[in-house]
Amino acid sequence: MRTLFSFHGGVHPPTHKAESTRTPIALAPIPSKLIIPLWQHVGNRSVPIVQVGERVLKGQKIGRPEGKLSSAVHASTSGTVSAIDMQLVAHHSGLPDLCVTLIPDGRDEWISHVGVDVTHTSHAELRHLLRKAGVVGLGGAVFPSDLKTDAHHHQIKTLVINGAECEPYITCDDLLMRERAQDILRGAELLRELLQAEEVLIGIEDNKPEAIAAMQLAVTQAGYRNMEVLCVPTVYPSGGAKQLIRILTGIEVAAGVRSTEMGVQCFNVATAYSAWRALAHGEPVLSRIITVTGNVREAQNFEVLIGTPLDELIALAGKQADTNRYIMGGPMMGIDLPSGTVSVTKATNCIIASSLKLFPPPAPVMPCIRCIRCADVCPADLQPQDLYWFAKSNNFGKAQEFNLADCIECGACAYVCPSNIPLVQYYRYAKSEIHERSVEKLAADKARERHEYRQFRIEREKTEKAERLAQKERDAAAAKASFEAGLAAAENAQQQTINEAIERAKVQAATAHALNTDALTQEQLAKIAEVDARRAKMRELAATAGADDEPPKS
Amino acid sequence: MISALWVMIALSVLLGIVLGYAAIRFKIEGNPLVEKIDAVLPQTQCGQCGYPGCKPYAEAIAKGESDINLCPPGGDEGIHKLADLLGVEYKPFGGDAQPKAKAVAFIDENTCIGCTLCIQACPVDAIVGAAKQMHTIIASECTGCELCLPPCPVDCISMDKIAEDISNWKWQHPVIIPIQAVA
Numbered sequence: 120m121r122t123l124f125s126f127h128g129g130v131h132p133p134t135h136k137a138e139s140t141r142t143p144i145a146l147a148p149i150p151s152k153l154i155i156p157l158w159q160h161v162g163n164r165s166v167p168i169v170q171v172g173e174r175v176l177k178g179q180k181i182g183r184p185e186g187k188l189s190s191a192v193h194a195s196t197s198g199t200v201s202a203i204d205m206q207l208v209a210h211h212s213g214l215p216d217l218c219v220t221l222i223p224d225g226r227d228e229w230i231s232h233v234g235v236d237v238t239h240t241s242h243a244e245l246r247h248l249l250r251k252a253g254v255v256g257l258g259g260a261v262f263p264s265d266l267k268t269d270a271h272h273h274q275i276k277t278l279v280i281n282g283a284e285c286e287p288y289i290t291c292d293d294l295l296m297r298e299r300a301q302d303i304l305r306g307a308e309l310l311r312e313l314l315q316a317e318e319v320l321i322g323i324e325d326n327k328p329e330a331i332a333a334m335q336l337a338v339t340q341a342g343y344r345n346m347e348v349l350c351v352p353t354v355y356p357s358g359g360a361k362q363l364i365r366i367l368t369g370i371e372v373a374a375g376v377r378s379t380e381m382g383v384q385c386f387n388v389a390t391a392y393s394a395w396r397a398l399a400h401g402e403p404v405l406s407r408i409i410t411v412t413g414n415v416r417e418a419q420n421f422e423v424l425i426g427t428p429l430d431e432l433i434a435l436a437g438k439q440a441d442t443n444r445y446i447m448g449g450p451m452m453g454i455d456l457p458s459g460t461v462s463v464t465k466a467t468n469c470i471i472a473s474s475l476k477l478f479p480p481p482a483p484v485m486p487c488i489r490c491i492r493c494a495d496v497c498p499a500d501l502q503p504q505d506l507y508w509f510a511k512s513n514n515f516g517k518a519q520e521f522n523l524a525d526c527i528e529c530g531a532c533a534y535v536c537p538s539n540i541p542l543v544q545y546y547r548y549a550k551s552e553i554h555e556r557s558v559e560k561l562a563a564d565k566a567r568e569r570h571e572y573r574q575f576r577i578e579r580e581k582t583e584k585a586e587r588l589a590q591k592e593r594d595a596a597a598a599k600a601s602f603e604a605g606l607a608a609a610e611n612a613q614q615q616t617i618n619e620a621i622e623r624a625k626v627q628a629a630t631a632h633a634l635n636t637d638a639l640t641q642e643q644l645a646k647i648a649e650v651d652a653r654r655a656k657m658r659e660l661a662a663t664a665g666a667d668d669e670p671p672k673s
Numbered sequence: 674m675i676s677a678l679w680v681m682i683a684l685s686v687l688l689g690i691v692l693g694y695a696a697i698r699f700k701i702e703g704n705p706l707v708e709k710i711d712a713v714l715p716q717t718q719c720g721q722c723g724y725p726g727c728k729p730y731a732e733a734i735a736k737g738e739s740d741i742n743l744c745p746p747g748g749d750e751g752i753h754k755l756a757d758l759l760g761v762e763y764k765p766f767g768g769d770a771q772p773k774a775k776a777v778a779f780i781d782e783n784t785c786i787g788c789t790l791c792i793q794a795c796p797v798d799a800i801v802g803a804a805k806q807m808h809t810i811i812a813s814e815c816t817g818c819e820l821c822l823p824p825c826p827v828d829c830i831s832m833d834k835i836a837e838d839i840s841n842w843k844w845q846h847p848v849i850i851p852i853q854a855v856a
Contacts, residue, residue, distance in 0.1 A: 158839065212842040513846075544847040551843035559715070566716040566816050569797040570726065 121320075121349060124369040126362045128496040129354035130531045132287050132451065134326060138418040139290045139410045144298055146422050147435055149196050153221040153426030154462040155181065156208045160255040161262045162188030167219060173200050176230040178403055181219050184250060190263045191253040193403040195424035198223035209447045209464055211547075213457040221426065232401035242268075242313055245398060252397035253404045253465070258292075258387030259448065260360075261466045264394060267384060268313040276382040277368055278316040280307045280391055282323040282330065283351060283358035286449030289469040291408040292388050294420045296323065296330035299392055300337035306391030308343060309398060314384055319346040320367045321388075326353040355451065356529040360385040362498050374524035389468075404465055411436040413446070413471035423463055430459040433472055446471040450478065451530040485538035493532035493542060499525045503532040507542050510549035515556070518549050526550070706735045713754045717746045718796035719818030726796065740764065746817070748772045776832040777815045778822075782807050784829035791821035791830060 158164040165182030169175055175194040182192030198221045205215035235248065250265040258281055280303070284292040296303060311319050321338075323331050334348045351357055351366050361372045364383050372378045378385060386394075389407060396402045405425060409432070412418035416437025423432055429445060446453040447467055463470070493503035501522055509518035526546050533542040639647070710731035717727070722743035724730040733739035734755070741755040742764040749765075749772070756763040766772070780791070780800075787805040799815045802808030821830050835841065 164840075208839070210839050210842075211844070212837075212839055214837065214839050214842055216839050511846075541847050544844065548844040548846050555843055562816075563714075563716040565814070566718065566797050567711070567727070569799075569814065570716065570718045573796065573798050 121347065123349065123351060124366055125352075126357075126365045126498050127500045128498050128531060129356065129362075130496050130534050131353070132355055132534060134353070135288045135412070136290050136293065136326065139288070139412045139420055140293060140329075142417075142419050144294050144408055144420045144422055145435075147424065147427065147432060149223045149225060149227060149424065150427045150431040151223075152201070152428065153195055153198070153223060153424060154206050154428060154460075155192060155195065155219045155221060155426035156206070156462065156464055157182040157192055157217045157219065158208070159192060159261060159425070159464040159466065160190040160253075161260065162186065162190070164217060165189060165192045167203050167217070169194075169200050169203070169219065171200055171203055174198070174224075175200060175221065176228050178230045178232055178405060180251070180403075181221075184263075188263065188266065190255050190265075191251055191403070192219075193253055193405055194219075194221055195405045195426050196221070196223045197226050197228040207457050207461050209454055209456055209461045209467065211454055218426075218462070234399040234401045237309055237312075237398050240398075245309075245313060248398055249394060252393075252402070254390065254394050254397050255404070255465055256387055257389035257393060257404075257407055257465060257468070258358075258360075259452075259466050259468060261464075264386070264390055267386070268310060270314045270379050270384060273377075273379045274382060275314040275316040275379060275384050276318070277384075278307065278311045278314055278319045279360075279364055279367055279383060279385040280310075280319060280321040280388055281358060281360060281363050281385055282321055282327075282334070282388040283363050284327070285324060285353070285355045285358035286451050286469075287355075288412050288471055289410050289449050290412075291410045291420055291468050293327045293330045294410075295392060295408050296327070296388055297333045300330075300333045301341065302395050303334070303388050303392045304337050304341055304343060304346065305399070306393070306395030307346065307386070309395055310384075310386055310391055311345070316384065317345060319343070321346065321348045322351045322357075322363045322367050323348065324353045324357060325350045355531060356498055356527065359498065359527050359529060361527065374522065407463075407465060407467070409463060409467055410469040411472075412469065414439045414442050414474040414477050415472050423467075425465060426462045428460055428462050429456065429470060432463065432470060433459065436472075439472065439474065441474045441476070442472045443475060444473045446473055446478075451534065452528060481541070482539045484540055487538055487540060490537060492535045492537065496531040496535050498529060498531060499527055501526060503542055503546075506549070507540065507545050510545040513552070515549055515553050519553060523549055523553070704732070704735050707731045709758060710734050710755065713747070713751060713758060714744060715746045715751065715816075717816040717818045719746060719816070719820060721745050734759070740767070742766050745772045774834050776817045776834045777812050778810045778817065778819070779831050779833045780808050780810055781829040781831070782809060784827050786827055786829075788826060790824035790826065794820045794824045796820060 157167060163185040166185050167181060168183050169181045174197070175181060176197045177194060179194045180191050181194050181200070184191050200219060201222045202220040204218065204220070206218040206220070207213070208216045208218065210216070235245075237245065246265040246268055249268065250263065254264040255261040256264060256267070282292050282296050284290070307319050307321065321334060323334065325331070331348060331350055338346050338348055349367060351363070356362055357366060360378070364370055364372060364378055364385055368383055370381045370383055372381055372383075393404050393407070397404065406422050407425065408420050409423045410418070410420050411432060415433065416439065419436055421432065421435060433442075433445070445456040445459060447456055448454055448469055450471060453469070453471065487504060487507060489504055491504060494501070497503055505521050506518055506523055506526065509515070509521065510523075523546060528543050528546060530543045533540065536542060707728070711728055714727040714731060720726065722730045722739070724733055724739070730739060730744065734741060741759065741761065742752050744751055745766065752766070753763055785807050787802060787807060789802065789804050789808070791808060792800045792802055796818060797814055797816055799811045800808055800821065801811060817832065819832060822832070
């Protein structure tokens with residue numbers, strides 16, 4: 120016998136599960152139209168790949184996954200695409216999102232689909248098929264299963280299959296385990312194989328004896344040796360992944376830490392079932408089991424096509440006149456739906472029709488009296504009263520210091536609060552503010568980096584330009600210098616030739632023959648003087664003879 | 674007496690050497706306060722504070738030359754953060770400096786003539802394009818600083834407010850209706 124652990128706190132709200140477990144799962148008929156949201160999973164919204172007016176077959180992909188963290192979306196039945204537009208979706212915000220509206224033709228005609236031999240297909244291929252089949256966590260978190268089965272970074276010891284279903288009113292997993300235990304176990308075995316886990320622990324709350332019996336029987340019949348069905352005490356929120364891991368293995372998973380790092384991975388029973396259907400039969404996630412309960416005539420579980428409008432689903436269970444609103448999910452963590460026109464998604468496990476009698480409006484909020492009942496029941500071992508105080512006063516830094524991120528928003532604190540304070544709303548508010556700030560911080564850091572790089576680039580371009588200019592100038596100066604040098608050289612050469620010529624001339628002159636008058640004897644000199652004297656005399660005579668007369672040239 | 678004097682002198686010289694070495698070895702480049710202030714600023718680089726970017730504004734605040742209430746994109750919260758960081762009193766926004774809703778620039782690509790003026794104005798290189806080619810904004814990098822608006826000769830850039838959808842929706846502070854005394 121395995122020893123079970125326990126987590127801190129927890130509450131015991133009335134379960135209201137008996138109403139919807141009296142009858143087996145009924146197959147909901149094809150509705151008059153299907154509004155299939157393209158964003159039914161954690162990550163990026165799928166991109167529509169069909170056109171308005173196009174005829175699609177059951178199981179045909181209508182939204183392809185975008186990016187790594189995304190999943191595919193398929194047509195739940197055959198019919199015609201009548202619109203791809205913004206429609207109200209099941210979300211806390213009550214805002215519209217992109218949906219594909221499909222008018223079924225009633226023929227429910229399948230696209231050709233075959234399963235694979237799971238034992239002879241590579242793990243990477245199986246994971247790819249999970250992604251293509253749009254398999255996501257059907258417990259409510261809708262995280263793409265292909266990424267969760269990729270555990271080659273860590274050695275996984277334990278695979279936890281979550282059949283706890285702790286929230287009041289919800290019985291879809293209970294019924295699924297009762298009726299389809301074999302396929303769940305096949306899926307679990309497949310997931311174990313993908314994760315290379317040593318053991319599979321299936322945790323089911325002890326208020327579901329039929330489900331436990333069915334699962335145990337299936338395990339014995341199939342003879343899975345490393346699989347164990349464990350009966351866990353009924354306490355809300357034992358179905359939280361972290362809480363169930365804690366109960367079954369004693370391992371505590373902190374915020375920001377993946378359970379795979381601790382050697383544990385957790386899947387919901389419905390996810391294991393749909394993973395098996397997807398791989399072994401080639402059927403994408405087109406429908407899921409949904410509990411329709413609360414203020415209806417016949418509470419029951421239905422197998423519903425994804426995209427079925429709420430109104431048509433509620434009508435199947437018998438709508439009561441005094442229904443004032445709908446809750447998707449359980450009363451503790453569910454979403455208040457904006458209207459009955461929204462459609463069911465992969466995350467929808469339960470629809471509660473609410474009336475004033477069933478869920479009276481909350482009593483007026485009173486001040487916190489610090490009774491610490493919230494701290495007593497907090498399954499994450501937090502101090503909700505302090506977190507409330509910090510969130511209320513926008514002191515988010517302090518809230519983070521008090522581990523707000525570890526809060527799983529289970530609502531146990533608000534459930535026991537004697538002052539009726541909507542504590543979870545405060546935590547959600549603080550969490551989304553913190554998230555926004557971190558996103559802004561990242562954006563600011565990126566902008567700073569880009570700006571600094573730009574400054575650096577401009578500076579670099581400037582210096583490069585300056586350098587280029589300087590280089591150019593230097594080149595120009597050098598060219599000029601060389602030109603001038605050439606010029607000067609040419610001049611020099613000319614000068615030199617001139618000088619040389621002069622020199623040469625001088626030398627020539629020096630070496631030239633002497634004049635015949637240079638070296639005269641006394642006699643010759645005397646003769647010359649005599650001739651000169653005679654000429655002078657003749658000039659004198661000529662001058663006296665007539666002024667007009669030119670002197671005779673010698 | 675003399676020996677005591679020598680001891681003191683030796684000690685002071687030794688400590689002086691140690692301190693002098695430490696001053697060189699552990700010298701901090703720049704003012705660390707500027708970095709801290711810069712980390713608080715939203716990095717839109719919009720210049721609405723009157724300085725050519727967030728860093729210069731941070732430097733001016735660090736020097737005490739500028740007020741802390743000049744950054745509209747930082748919002749009221751930014752002023753509170755700066756006030757906390759610097760240990761000064763909170764000051765509300767003065768005059769026409771008022772925070773605006775977040776927006777992202779959008780280029781009407783039919784009107785764009787490809788003049789590259791906006792590319793030169795963008796402080797975070799969030800506009801792609803080339804001369805005589807159509808330009809476009811990388812929306813995820815745009816800080817909404819509006820610096821690209823004035824240089825555009827054909828007024829083809831508009832600021833689109835970021836609409837609320839499921840991806841950016843956030844929880845509001847719970848509104849509690851106070852209990853009223855029954856008369």
